[in-house]
Structures are given as structure tokens and as C-alpha cells.
Amino acid sequence: MVYLLIGMKSKTAPALPGRPRAFDPDIALDRAMHVFWAKGYEGAALSDLTRAMRINRPSLYAAFGNKVQLFRKVLDRYMDGPVGYFGKALALPTARGVVEDIFFGTARMADDATIPAGCLMVQGALACGDASVRKEVAARRTAAEFALRRRLQRAKREGDLPKNADPTELAHYVMTVVRGMAVQSAGGAGCDQLRRVAQIALRAWPTR
């Protein structure tokens, strides 16, 4: 009956043999995310991580592999959590609404005191000694941009964008502004300022 367990998610673990772990992996991941977010991949030392996660080193390695694998899991959690607004925005009915929600959602993060400033996918490993980590994060940024591009291509098919509009270039533009907002936020810009930037950026949006 083992195959029944595959793909299933039981609320309470099925009481595996051995000593039970004394921490919640998801909570620990959240804490690790904050460290990577604030200090970047290289700036986050194992000692920073274990202190914030409130576990010791062997527990971290047993549960998450190593530093790189922990960072990858944190990236996964980041995209499902703090930037979940991005995926939701893509489901809005109009292209303009999608872009507005992305811009203003990004701005809103800047005033959330429970999370670090900026964007993990930007400052996590923009320039990083470890090239594989740098490429990993760059690939995730590209993936987000691709998702937006697909959404804008659909909008054009639906007549939601002018015939002369180029979804690829518009997606590049939107993501450029979003990443610029992340840099500005990391430098201390607040939600109000970023909202005003978003208002100006939206003036470039094509009208039907």
C-alpha cells in the first residue's frame, strides 16, 4: 500500500520510526528565507542560518541537504509565498490590470515590516562568486518574465492589447521596472514612492 502514500499529503506525519524532529521545516525555511533575503546567498553564513532557524548544523544538513539546496528550497517557498501576488495577478482579466497588480503588489512589499526590503530573486545572488547559484536565480527571474510574456501574448490574441503592441518587449519593460523597484526598495524607498513610480511607468502602457 506504499504507493498510496506517494503524492499524498497527510496533515500529521504517519509516525515514522526514530526520534521525531523538534522543528517545523516550513517555519525553519521561512526563517532561512529572511536571512538569505536580507544578506544574500554569500552574505548568509551557516551560523547566521542556524541561529535564525533555531536548529543546529547537522539538523539543517539532514533536513535540507546543504547550503545550495537550502537556498533552492527557499527560492521555491519565496515564489509561493511573498511573491504569490505575481501569479495571482496573471489571472486578472485585462493586461492593464495584470500589470497594475504586479506594480502595486511590488510596491506594497516595501512597507511590509515583516519581510526584508527588496526582492530575494534580485539581491539573493545578482553578483555571486558561485556561478551556479547566480545562474539559478537568473533562470528564475527569466521564468517569471516568460510567464508574463505568455499572459501578454494571450491578451494580444484577445484584442486586449493593440495590434502593434509587442508582448515580449512589454514584458521586458514591466519586469525591468519591477526589478528597478526592488533595487530602490533595498535602498530604502517606501511603498508611497514606489507607487508613484508605478503610476508614471503605467503612462507608457499602450492604449487600445
Next chain:
Amino acid sequence: MVYLLIGMKSKTAPALPGRPRAFDPDIALDRAMHVFWAKGYEGAALSDLTRAMRINRPSLYAAFGNKVQLFRKVLDRYMDGPVGYFGKALALPTARGVVEDIFFGTARMADDATIPAGCLMVQGALACGDASVRKEVAARRTAAEFALRRRLQRAKREGDLPKNADPTELAHYVMTVVRGMAVQSAGGAGCDQLRRVAQIALRAWPTR
């Protein structure tokens, strides 16, 4: 007659006593700049720096102080060198011309094979374990933004911008786009793509 030397720059050094240094500090600084630029402040190890600069460690410390002070000198050189176009752009006659030159100058850097991708002031220390370095770089970004703001305020006084235009917000917008372009460039975007982004971004610029 010593005071005559103060403020003077002689082509050839006046033959000071002691063993002459075997390297050109400016060339060494350029090489250090490339390392910091590509790997960030933390990602650039002393061994990386000395190898690229082709000097040994004591020479580096004797000539530049320590890693932080070397980074500061590199930042100075960066602003006078690779991003010198920024200051020149501010001297153009119209606000629109200024912003166009900043945008297209930023885009042009992406295809320059002699320099790393992205912007040293963005990826040098966006998220950095050393808070003083992070703040230093953020302050320099703010300074650039302030200079543009001043330029746009002048433009408004001169009637070069509409009466309802807000130079502060426009400067925020321009710098947000510029920094977003830096992130995109670090992720592999080329000059052509960034130029198209700049074209769209310019559609948001106010018309008289």
C-alpha cells in the same frame, strides 16, 4: 618650495626615495573594479583581487588600505569611468535629451565586452553581510538620483518640463528603470533588448 608641488600633477613621479612600485595603481584599480563588478563585494576574495591586479597582498594593503577602502576607491573610479556618461548626460540642454542619454548609455554598456554585465553600484553590494558597505553603495545610488533630480528641477524652472511635472518623482522613475536595466543586463539582456525597453520607458515622459 614644497607648496608648489601641492595640487600639481607631474607626469613622472619626482623619484621618491625607496624602492619604486612595480605596478600602476590606476591599472590595478581597474582590474580590481572588474572583480568587484563581476563577483560583488563579498564574492570578491582577496586572492581573486590580488590575482587579477597582479600584485601581492602586502602591496595591495600598502597602496589601498584594506578591502573596504579598496572597494571605495573602485567605486570612485567606476563613477568617473564606466558611468561617466551619466554626468555628461546631465549637461545636455533638454530634460528629455538627458533622460534619453542616460537610458541609451545604460543600454550601451550591456554590449561592451570589455566590462562585466550589470552595474557595480547595484550588484556590488545590494544585499551584503557588511552593513556599512551596503549603506555606502546605497548612498552613492542616492547621490546619482539626487543629481538627476536637481537637473530636472532646473529643467522645470526653464520651462523644459510641464508645470504639473514633478522632478523628484520623474527622477525616481528614471533611476528605477536604469537600475532595472542593470538587473536585466546582469541576467543576460543585451543592448538591443535594453534599448527597446528604454523606448517604451520614454513613452511615459511628459510632453510639453
Next chain:
DNA sequence: TTCATTATGTATCGATTGGTATAAAACTAA
């Protein structure tokens, strides 16, 4: 109980980090 299994805590590994002590080398001035 006893065994098997897994997690925890401590202590440590080799490698690398930023930073120096020291002595030889290369110059000027006398």
C-alpha cells in the same frame, strides 16, 4: 525490555577568509 532508526548537541574537520610579520630587493642621498 531490547533493537532498530532517526534527530540532536558538541566538537571538530580541512579550506579559505581578511590581514600581517619579516626579510630580501631596489631605489636615493650622502
Next chain:
DNA sequence: TTAGTTTTATACCAATCGATACATAATGAA
């Protein structure tokens, strides 16, 4: 030459890096 000065090169420092060995603690199963 000789003394004084500065740079160079080697070797090394303590601290920290990411990652583990090992013994103990805590569970389920027998």
C-alpha cells in the same frame, strides 16, 4: 660604499567558512 627608505615576496596569523564524526536522546516495533 653606506645609510635610509620603500616595495616586494614568502610565510604565516587568528577567525570564519561550509560541512561532518560521533555519541547521546527519543521514538516505534518486537
